[in-house]
Amino acid sequence: MDFDFTDEQRMLKDSVDRLVKDEYSFEQRARYLAEPDGFSRAQWARYASMGLLGLTFADDFGGSGCGPVETMIVMEAFGRALVVEPYLATVVLSGGCIRLGSSVAQREAILPLIADGSLLMAFAHAEPQSRYDLADVATTARRDGDAWVLDGAKRVVIHGGSADKLIVSARVSGGRRDRDGIALFVVDAHAPGLTRREYLTQDRLRAADIELSGVRVNNADVIGVAGEALPLIETVVAQAIAALCAEAVGSMAAAHDETVEYLKVRKQFGVAIGSFQALQHRAVDMLVMVEQARSMALFATMMSEEPDVDERGRSLAAAKVQIGRAGRFVGQQGVQLHGGIGMTEECKVGHYLRRLSVIDILFGAAEHHLTQLASAGGLIDAAA
Known part of the structure; x- marks a missing residue:
């Protein structure tokens, strides 16, 4: 099996390595951590200008149509520099949910905004009782006319405090650990009934606990088929x-x-x-x-x-x-x-x-x- 990078992948690696070498010294990182969001908005805009934020999105949605190898190249460079920007939360997790599971209309509305750096997202799935069980979801979503009403709690949402939108998992049917009955919703982070408590994690990055009390979400904001999201x-x-x-x-x-x-x-x-x-x-x-x-x-x-x-x-x-x-x-x-x-x-x-x-x-x-x-x-x- 050939493990050599293509010419395009080598160019990507060289450009990202050069970026973190020039812009991410240990002292610069400390300054980024001290900014209001806990990361550098200027660096985030630079990632967007280099095409890193839309790397795995299709060309039609502002991306480059790349795959997991390109993500690996970026993440390894970010690991060397201890990058603090929300790449995993916004691009890999939230962008992955939209890229793989949403409707064309949702992709057209969200992915270009992630790619140009104007939209930050976070993936709110883990709960107080769930530990590592992805099927353990106690947050509920019930129908109310042409909308859904969400109630529950999410824990350790990576970069959840600075996100503009959240992707929230909730149960529409079944028992707490059933594989069926889970849905994903795109939720405005400032929606009525949604509260966030942000804190530092062990690595000095930030996470947030999310409380949802009667949060209304339009049916158009359901990702895929409600109940089949696992x-x-x-x-x-x-x-x-x-x-x-x-x-x-x-x-x-x-x-x-x-x-x-x-x-x-x-x-x-x-x-x-x-x-x-x-x-x-x-x-x-x-x-x-x-x-x-x-x-x-x-x-x-x-x-x-x-x-x-x-x-x-x-x-x-x-x-x-x-x-x-x-x-x-x-x-x-x-x-x-x-x-x-x-x-x-x-x-x-x-x-x-x-x-x-x-x-x-x-x-x-x-x-x-x-x-x-x-x-x-x-x-x-x-x-x-």
Whole structure:
């Protein structure tokens, strides 16, 4: 199998790498985090001008018609720079729901606005009781004439506080964990009855808890067929997991580079600590884990659009296990090899560990996916 990038993909990689190198130093990132939204609106506009926000959208909707490989390239570069803008929330998750499940009218109304940077969105699906079960939805939606009325609560909505619109899952029928009966709605973030509480997450990004009390949504704002949204949610989450795996690889590779550079310049007993064989071995162990994670991120990218749901699920679970374990190892080793300075706000490697820890938790930690993989019979079906 040919893993080489095409000329267009190499151009994309070069341009995104150059962007984050020029515009995303550690000091610049700190300034972006301090802005009112917790990210840089100017950088968001720059992503739009480069075509990054509409990368996977069809040409008819302001995009470039690219696929998961291009998303992987962008996310890996963003991982190296610890980018704080809502690319995952707006483009991958929310844009994925619209791109894959909505009507032509909805795509025409929403996707060009995402692509030009004028619309921010967030995916409100997780609930207080749901943990990692995508089918566990207690928020309800009931008919009221030609509209729907939503009641319930959503938790840890990534970049939900700055979003202009939310994609909200709600149950229109069935029991709380039934696979059937879930619908997706496009909801104005300022709609009457909707309240948001924003807060910082462990990696210093932002999330929000959403409360819905009698929120009215027009029937035209239902994505797809009401009650049949779970397969769409699973597909979009699969693509988000692949994107997160790529981001994690970027963060791990950068954390390894930072650590090796520190070992070269930090002196103890009159010599660079990188001359100590024990520390060299630990740096090599970090590199091995980075490269294993890179292979699984490529695998996750390839399998994110697999039509066989079971095979896709096993593949992405395996990738999430490897990425989660590798991220924890690389991040912790990086901090330990930096010594006490690795725990300070001024040291970049500690921020990589924080982000890698959050990536592990998002959409299921390594232990959860290992259990799922074991229940499914492993990555390769023994019976087959």
